Amino acid sequence: MTDLASHAAALGAAPPRPTVSDRLKFYGIWLATAVALLVLPQVFSSGGSLTTFSLVGISIIFALSYNILLGQTGMLSFGHAVYYGLGGFLAIHAINIVGFHKWPIPLPLMPLIGGVAGLFFAALIGWVMTQRSGTAFAMISLGLAELVASSALILRTFFGGEAGISANRTKLFKVFGLSFGPQIQIYYLIAAWTLIAIIAMYALTRTPLGRMCNAVRDNPERVQFVGYDPHVVRYLAFCFSGFFAGIAGALAAINFEIANSAYLGATQSGTVLFSTYIGGIGFFIGPIVGAVFVTVLSLGLSDLTQVWQLYFGLFFIAVVAFAPGGITGLLMMHRPLIRAGMLQRMLPSYLIAVVPTLALCTGLMMMIETIVHYTVNPNESPNIKAFGIPFNAERPSVWAISAVLIIVGFILARMSWTRVGQTWDATLSAARAKVHAT
Amino acid sequence: MSPAMESNTPAIEIKGVEKSFGATKVIQNINLSIAQGERHALIGPNGAGKSTTFNLISGYMKPTSGSIKLRGEEVAGLRPFQINRRGLSRSFQVTNVFANMTVWENLRCAVLWSTGHRYAFWKNVDNLPVVRERTAQILEDIHLTSRRDVPAGLLTYAEQRALEIGITVAGGANVILLDEPTAGMSNAETERAVSLIRRLTEGRTLLIVEHDMSVVFGLADRISVLVYGQVIASGTPEEIRGNPKVKEAYLGEEAA
Ligand SMILES: Nc1ncnc2c1ncn2[C@@H]1O[C@H](COP(=O)(O)OP(=O)(O)OP(=O)(O)O)[C@@H](O)[C@H]1O
Ligand SMILES: [Mg+2]
Numbered sequence: 001m002t003d004l005a006s007h008a009a010a011l012g013a014a015p016p017r018p019t020v021s022d023r024l025k026f027y028g029i030w031l032a033t034a035v036a037l038l039v040l041p042q043v044f045s046s047g048g049s050l051t052t053f054s055l056v057g058i059s060i061i062f063a064l065s066y067n068i069l070l071g072q073t074g075m076l077s078f079g080h081a082v083y084y085g086l087g088g089f090l091a092i093h094a095i096n097i098v099g100f101h102k103w104p105i106p107l108p109l110m111p112l113i114g115g116v117a118g119l120f121f122a123a124l125i126g127w128v129m130t131q132r133s134g135t136a137f138a139m140i141s142l143g144l145a146e147l148v149a150s151s152a153l154i155l156r157t158f159f160g161g162e163a164g165i166s167a168n169r170t171k172l173f174k175v176f177g178l179s180f181g182p183q184i185q186i187y188y189l190i191a192a193w194t195l196i197a198i199i200a201m202y203a204l205t206r207t208p209l210g211r212m213c214n215a216v217r218d219n220p221e222r223v224q225f226v227g228y229d230p231h232v233v234r235y236l237a238f239c240f241s242g243f244f245a246g247i248a249g250a251l252a253a254i255n256f257e258i259a260n261s262a263y264l265g266a267t268q269s270g271t272v273l274f275s276t277y278i279g280g281i282g283f284f285i286g287p288i289v290g291a292v293f294v295t296v297l298s299l300g301l302s303d304l305t306q307v308w309q310l311y312f313g314l315f316f317i318a319v320v321a322f323a324p325g326g327i328t329g330l331l332m333m334h335r336p337l338i339r340a341g342m343l344q345r346m347l348p349s350y351l352i353a354v355v356p357t358l359a360l361c362t363g364l365m366m367m368i369e370t371i372v373h374y375t376v377n378p379n380e381s382p383n384i385k386a387f388g389i390p391f392n393a394e395r396p397s398v399w400a401i402s403a404v405l406i407i408v409g410f411i412l413a414r415m416s417w418t419r420v421g422q423t424w425d426a427t428l429s430a431a432r433a434k435v436h437a438t
Numbered sequence: 439m440s441p442a443m444e445s446n447t448p449a450i451e452i453k454g455v456e457k458s459f460g461a462t463k464v465i466q467n468i469n470l471s472i473a474q475g476e477r478h479a480l481i482g483p484n485g486a487g488k489s490t491t492f493n494l495i496s497g498y499m500k501p502t503s504g505s506i507k508l509r510g511e512e513v514a515g516l517r518p519f520q521i522n523r524r525g526l527s528r529s530f531q532v533t534n535v536f537a538n539m540t541v542w543e544n545l546r547c548a549v550l551w552s553t554g555h556r557y558a559f560w561k562n563v564d565n566l567p568v569v570r571e572r573t574a575q576i577l578e579d580i581h582l583t584s585r586r587d588v589p590a591g592l593l594t595y596a597e598q599r600a601l602e603i604g605i606t607v608a609g610g611a612n613v614i615l616l617d618e619p620t621a622g623m624s625n626a627e628t629e630r631a632v633s634l635i636r637r638l639t640e641g642r643t644l645l646i647v648e649h650d651m652s653v654v655f656g657l658a659d660r661i662s663v664l665v666y667g668q669v670i671a672s673g674t675p676e677e678i679r680g681n682p683k684v685k686e687a688y689l690g691e692e693a694a
Binding site: 011012013014015203204206207208209210211212214215217218219221222223224225226227228229232233236240 | 496497517518519522523527528530534535536537538539542543546547548550551552555556557558559560561562563564566570571573574575577578583586587605606608609
């Protein structure tokens with residue numbers, strides 16, 4: 001009797017069970033995402049936007065798979081493209097073989113083959129790699145990535161050398177009469193896989209293994225004293241990560257109908273690290289935000305300036321230095337203020353800080369573009385255009401303006417961001433006090 | 439009493455254990471036997487090797503030589519999680535929790551293995567009734583219900599110490615090792631912690647390192663005194679209090 005009573009009492013200490021409205025809200029989000037993915041091509045129907053959406057979907061899966069390692073389990077990998085690339089190559093070969101033998105396997109199942117390829121390779125080499133986390137893991141992942149990327153150029157029969165391996169995705173067994181020739185069909189294929197992969201990876205975070213991944217990230221030592229082998233936890237996380245990376249790679253291969261050594265390369269590994277970190281590794285949606293942001297921006301920026309990668313690098317440095325929680329971290333910081341209804345108190349100081357910051361950025365851009373003009377194409381016309389703004393790179397007045405913008409912008413930006421910090425502290429403690437009072 | 443507790447296999451039996459760090463021998467030929475169900479205190483001056491002894495028993499370090507048996511089974515040289523799975527759990531002198539996870543999640547992590555969910559990636563962790571019930575029970579036992587959703591890193595010192603004990607006992611281990619659970623606490627906090635320890639280790643074997651003599655003499659069935667890596671005395675609180683060697687080496691000034 002007493003035992004039952006104490007059990008009942010103790011359960012009161014547990015977090016409340018989700019109510020019906022919580023559940024509806026939860027499933028509502030997924031449903032809304034599904035609907036959004038369905039109607040997106042109706043709203044933006046140009047071929048360019050369909051391609052963009054497809055690339056965004058692929059990089060969302062890739063970035064989320066990366067965050068299973070970095071954000072969830074605390075493992076920094078410099079070679080995640082290996083599993084993406086192998087998934088892509090295996091899918092391409094599978095499409096060719098299945099098409100040749102006319103086996104009744106439709107295209108929408110090919111990403112699964114990519115996933116299994118990523119999983120298989122991760123399972124094969126992961127046990128040794130995940131022995132340690134931290135620097136040792138990072139270094140081994142980098143070495144392995146170099147090894148695989150260079151073998152891609154040597155093992156020509158499998159990787160196709162410089163040219164890569166191509167395939168015709170329309171030659172497979174057809175379901176529902178879909179040929180998967182037009183981009184719109186590929187978009188829906190990618191969208192469906194993106195949704196499935198997001199749900200699966202979210203579900204993974206809610207399992208015993210997913211929770212122990214976080215524990216290993218926080219304190220691998222203590223994990224051992226509650227019965228878990230952190231090595232096994234890291235290994236399993238690594239396998240899952242390889243699986244979803246392989247799916248992303250296969251989707252890319254289907255999208256481009258080719259797989260080449262760039263899939264496996266350092267740039268690809270770097271981009272996924274960028275996207276994930278810029279989006280924010282501390283929240284599940286962080287990598288999604290980062291993947292959308294980086295993909296859209298890199299497609300857009302490459303039209304606007306020649307040295308867009310340089311701007312990406314600068315932006316990445318800025319995020320690491322000033323917003324280690326990434327974009328999502330910055331947004332989530334404001335939750336207590338929103339809850340207390342005090343967000344508007346921050347707006348004036350934000351607006352004041354934005355002006356000199358923009359001036360500083362403009363000055364930096366003018367300087368960078370001028371330097372690029374002199375170092376990269378000194379013999380071309382000095383009337384250059386960056387971000388749609390034309391200016392003359394040889395005119396001293398332009399240099400002067402850029403110098404003034406940088407110096408004055410920097411000084412004012414520093415002052416105004418210090419002010420933002422003070423306002424932030426005051427507003428946050430006011431918000432906390434208000435929440436406590438109610 | 440359960441049959442296991444009546445059986446006369448010691449919960450922990452240490453024979454001829456030595457531990458050296460390079461040339462320095464920190465533990466010199468320790469012999470120690472702790473009966474099942476006993477509350478045993480390990481006392482001694484700073485640097486005597488108490489924490490090192492815990493590290494050896496719990497698998498955090500390998501003994502240079504000697505044997506350590508857990509209910510008759512040799513465990514020297516096993517990994518910490520292997521020893522934990524055999525029913526031994528320890529706390530740390532310096533708080534060692536999952537700082538970015540909430541109190542609830544900290545305790546739940548400590549419950550998962552022993553409830554058999556292991557590395558499961560096909561179950562929803564929020565839908566495991568036994569896990570939920572046990573976690574809630576421990577949460578209430580350590581009086582942190584109101585702090586359930588706070589990240590462990592943001593707790594006060596005393597709260598973190600309570601969580602440390604909670605994580606240690608949550609898995610239901612039979613043998614509990616607590617390393618200075620009350621260090622740095624106020625008198626009132628110490629009193630609360632002691633009654634908590636008493637309650638949570640009911641029916642289990644407890645080995646506790648403690649500097650507060652009122653705690654030691656109030657809690658322990660037996661006491662061992664460790665000085666310079668050697669057990670100089672082992673016995674009931676009365677025997678230890680009256681032992682001239684102990685007085686000279688350790689209790690001298692403090693018991694006065
Ligand atoms: N990893 C290590 N490497 C080298 N020396 C160590 C190591 N761990 C402990 N020691 C040394 O072993 C001796 C015993 O340390 P231990 O931490 O076991 O003492 P203790 O009895 O727990 O002391 P305290 O009461 O201060 O906690 C100390 O001299 C310490 O410096
Ligand atoms: Mg100690």
